[in-house]
Amino acid sequence: MQYIFNIILVFNFLFVVLMIFRERKKPEIIVSWLLLFCFLPIVGFVFYVLFGSGLSFKNKKMLRRKIFYDDKYQNFYRQVVEEETVIKSKRVSNLIKYNLINSKAVPTFNNNIKFFVDGKAKIESLIDDIKKAKHSINMEYYIFSDDFVGEEVMQALCDKAKEGVKVKLIYDSVGCLGAPRRFFRKLKKAGGEVKEFFPPLFYIRLVNLKMNYRNHRKIAVIDGKIGYVGGINIRKDHLGYKKKVSPWRDAHIRVKGQAVYALQNTFFNFWQFCNNKNIETQKYINEGYFPKFKKQGDVISQIITSGPNNDTDNIKETMIKMISIAEKQIILQTPYFVPDEMFLNALKQAVLSGVKVKIMLPQKPDKKIVYLASLSFVKSLIEVGAEVYLFKGFLHSKALIVDGYAMCLGTANADYRSFSLNFEIDMVLYNSKKVEEYLKLCEIDFAESQKINLAFYKKKHVFSKIGQTLIRLFAPIL
Numbered sequence: 001m002q003y004i005f006n007i008i009l010v011f012n013f014l015f016v017v018l019m020i021f022r023e024r025k026k027p028e029i030i031v032s033w034l035l036l037f038c039f040l041p042i043v044g045f046v047f048y049v050l051f052g053s054g055l056s057f058k059n060k061k062m063l064r065r066k067i068f069y070d071d072k073y074q075n076f077y078r079q080v081v082e083e084e085t086v087i088k089s090k091r092v093s094n095l096i097k098y099n100l101i102n103s104k105a106v107p108t109f110n111n112n113i114k115f116f117v118d119g120k121a122k123i124e125s126l127i128d129d130i131k132k133a134k135h136s137i138n139m140e141y142y143i144f145s146d147d148f149v150g151e152e153v154m155q156a157l158c159d160k161a162k163e164g165v166k167v168k169l170i171y172d173s174v175g176c177l178g179a180p181r182r183f184f185r186k187l188k189k190a191g192g193e194v195k196e197f198f199p200p201l202f203y204i205r206l207v208n209l210k211m212n213y214r215n216h217r218k219i220a221v222i223d224g225k226i227g228y229v230g231g232i233n234i235r236k237d238h239l240g241y242k243k244k245v246s247p248w249r250d251a252h253i254r255v256k257g258q259a260v261y262a263l264q265n266t267f268f269n270f271w272q273f274c275n276n277k278n279i280e281t282q283k284y285i286n287e288g289y290f291p292k293f294k295k296q297g298d299v300i301s302q303i304i305t306s307g308p309n310n311d312t313d314n315i316k317e318t319m320i321k322m323i324s325i326a327e328k329q330i331i332l333q334t335p336y337f338v339p340d341e342m343f344l345n346a347l348k349q350a351v352l353s354g355v356k357v358k359i360m361l362p363q364k365p366d367k368k369i370v371y372l373a374s375l376s377f378v379k380s381l382i383e384v385g386a387e388v389y390l391f392k393g394f395l396h397s398k399a400l401i402v403d404g405y406a407m408c409l410g411t412a413n414a415d416y417r418s419f420s421l422n423f424e425i426d427m428v429l430y431n432s433k434k435v436e437e438y439l440k441l442c443e444i445d446f447a448e449s450q451k452i453n454l455a456f457y458k459k460k461h462v463f464s465k466i467g468q469t470l471i472r473l474f475a476p477i478l
Contacts, residue, residue: 111257112297251397262303
């Protein structure tokens with residue numbers, strides 16, 4: 001037994017060396033793993049093998065190859081979007097330029113945006129658009145459950161595939177762990193194409209050495225003309241059918257216009273990766289996946305993507321940029337608040353600069369450990385003057401609104417996992433009318449939330465206080 005224990009210690013030491021010199025993980029992440037290795041060496045060893053090891057050289061090479069396709073697609077829709085539109089606001093112009101340079105996010109104009117904060121309405125709209133599809137349906141979802149909600153969506157996809165509509169689906173291996181593969185084979189039998197993102201070793205579901213790197217995106221593109229992006233997965237609890245986390249508050253966007261090009265682009269990047277094939281961009285264009293648009297609305301938008309294959313945390317850096325240029329008010333909705341020091345300090349600086357900062361978390365958590373960590377982090381913001389609210393049910397929306405002129409909404413939570421480990425996608429939109437529309441929805445949320453202060457923490461049980469402190473040490477690897 002001692003011999004095995006010594007071998008584990010050696011491996012733990014090697015893991016630390018790999019983190020420092022090969023994977024180049026952030027210092028705070030390395031420290032968290034060191035603590036786990038020191039106090040629970042065997043548990044730390046198992047956890048690192050399953051959750052901590054970085055992407056393989058092969059996977060990194062394949063994922064970086066998609067950057068080539070990013071550039072090709074961007075060159076295409078740079079030519080078709082109306083980049084000559086006059087942007088009067090200097091702050092908007094500055095933020096657009098930042099996202100264009102930092103994240104290669106081409107601005108799109110004349111978009112029509114519709115918000116969904118209710119899962120039922122979003123699913124009904126999605127199914128309706130699927131049923132009306134004439135050319136193609138491309139979907140990429142973190143969770144696609146084999147329940148009555150998933151069955152209804154799957155049946156609609158199968159029906160369209162049988163009609164000859166081109167249907168492609170990417171589902172995440174970890175997010176869809178509970179859905180049997182025969183559920184997805186229905187679509188294949190109907191004539192659709194299905195790919196599992198980061199499938200497990202030997203296709204044995206519980207043996208997945210890449211389970212820490214999840215495709216957390218929720219994208220749907222119908223006929224290249226209508227797009228969906230946001231936080232609502234295809235599962236019944238996201239529609240409020242699970243009492244333990246009900247009412248469920250979420251946020252999703254339906255878009256018509258040039259922004260759909262960016263969603264289509266994002267989908268095909270991962271379709272290339274999942275198929276491990278080099279397909280010329282012009283082929284997709286010739287096949288009608290990128291139709292020309294007439295003016296649909298007046299919303300300017302950018303699609304920001306991030307993932308462990310990137311050298312920078314694009315979505316996090318976009319959000320920090322938005323926070324840094326805020327002058328009056330910042331509203332952040334997130335189910336999990338486990339930020340790094342850079343993000344946390346940006347919010348603190350905003351508060352100390354006189355900006356009103358309001359953060360909303362769920363009152364009914366789905367992950368108790370992450371919830372305790374979230375409470376610990378927001379406490380430091382309350383101490384400098386931020387306002388923190390607990391929504392009466394489970395808050396799953398991921399939205400950042402600044403000064404009533406710009407907002408960021410999508411799949412990324414304000415935590416280490418979303419910022420650095422998951423593959424995420426957010427839409428930044430610039431339109432005071434649409435932002436005001438979402439702010440009115442937030443006002444309803446705040447009215448149904450509990451505002452907490454430092455007295456809230458004093459009432460907590462001593463074990464809860466200890467738990468918050470200890471869990472915060474391991475926040476970077478939650």
